Amino acid sequence: MEYETVIGLEVHSELNTATKCFCGCKNEFGAPVNTNCCPICIALPGALPIVNSEAVKKAILMGLAVGCKISNYSVFERKNYFYPDLAKAYQISQAEYPLCIGGGVEIDIDGGKKYIRLNHIHLEEDAAKLIHTKGETLVDYNRGGVPLIEMVSEPDMNSADEAVAFLEKLRTTLLYAGVSDCKMQEGSIKCDVNVSVHQKGKPLGTRVELKNLNSFRAVHRAIEYESSRQIEELEKGGKIFQETRRWDDERGISYAMRSKEDSQDYRYFPDPDIVPISVSEEYIASIKRELPRLAEQRKTEYLQLGLTESDADLLTAQRDYADFFEGVLKEFNEPKFVCNWITAEVFKKLNTLDVEERTIPLEPKALATMLKLYKTGEINQAGARKIFDELWENGGDPVQLVDSLGLKQMNDSGALEKVLANIIETNPKAVQEYRDGNEKIMAFFVGQAMKATSGKANPKLVAEIVKKLIK
Ligand SMILES: [Zn+2]
Known part of the structure; x- marks a missing residue:
């Protein structure tokens, strides 16, 4: 039976703003642990977030760069879940009213072009970093609250190659737009991949989400692995479960992490601490003029x-x-x-x-x-x-x-003539060959002249002089 693989990507990219998304802490990689934190980003009671306008602007810049429609009305919501990397037990994100809608990029694939649509781009905050060491886990809140954009594609890709081409295109565009440094090894760009398989002409299959993809190579391998795993499962009469699987790059396999939560599990609701953002057409036009x-x-x-x-x-x-x-x-x-x-x-x-x-x-x-x-x-x-x-x-x-380095070219024809006269005298065979019409032998004379002048002779001048002398 012939199967088709369907792939959708959620690409996260940290924005290169000076400060975090909802407080004035520095947004920088590599600072000593827990030094770029304040009551807002470590969620002390009573602390109130303030939206960083630079983050909004950079999200819009990226939206414009990939042809999105920029929303005039946008809302921050709370995405509720408990995990130690999230001090508030909710992440400030966007769900119903993201900043940028639609858009897409064209990728080059198999000598042709393919357009991959985006569903939307939304702005949210990054979580803190967990450091696992000798049986304990430490939390570094420096990254907590750093602005992120999540670029969500439509399920328009059908192979690992297409997914990687899409990622590369987004990465290049982020760099051209100047909104992210895209350093994969510093986690500035990450992605989750949704993969399903189905028989051609039949309804779409159940999708599985893959996490922990830390390089484009890992994305490629994980998709190939997951797509064959699902086909094998279906072939032997099994079922695909909607779940989140973790990619183990060392072992080259994915394994089930948890059953995949639906968005209602996160109990999204508008953040009452942040007023909705209203983006005027004039503002959008002014950002458009700044687009690199x-x-x-x-x-x-x-x-x-x-x-x-x-x-x-x-x-x-x-x-x-x-x-x-x-x-x-x-x-x-x-x-x-x-x-x-x-x-x-x-x-x-x-x-x-x-x-x-x-x-x-x-x-x-x-x-x-x-x-x-x-x-x-x-x-x-x-x-x-x-x-x-x-x-x-x-x-x-x-x-x-x-x-x-003593590299000044020898352009003194008098001096070069002396050198060449000597070369011509000691290489009568080469001279005869040149006279017999072998023009390629000129390279030999140029080589000899270079040797005699420690590579400084002007090769054009050498050729002229050789011609003159041999005549
Ligand atoms: Zn802070």
């Missing part, structure tokens, strides 16, 4: 600069790549030349790093200066590579590096 240029827009601009489609795709794959490229152009406006260096040399280095660590460690200005020296013939390609390596590893000033 997104990947698609930048790609169009790069194509107009004369870059190829694939180069434009590479440069816009991450916002920091695009920002870097534009930063270099500001100092040295040679789009094609700059693009070639970045897509070849910069990406070669980036590709040796883990995906999470792929950031460019040098200043755009430093690369611009180096490329100018290269373009004007102050240094040759070998010299440019040496300086680039040095900038990547240790930073520095390219102009000074030319001197300290």
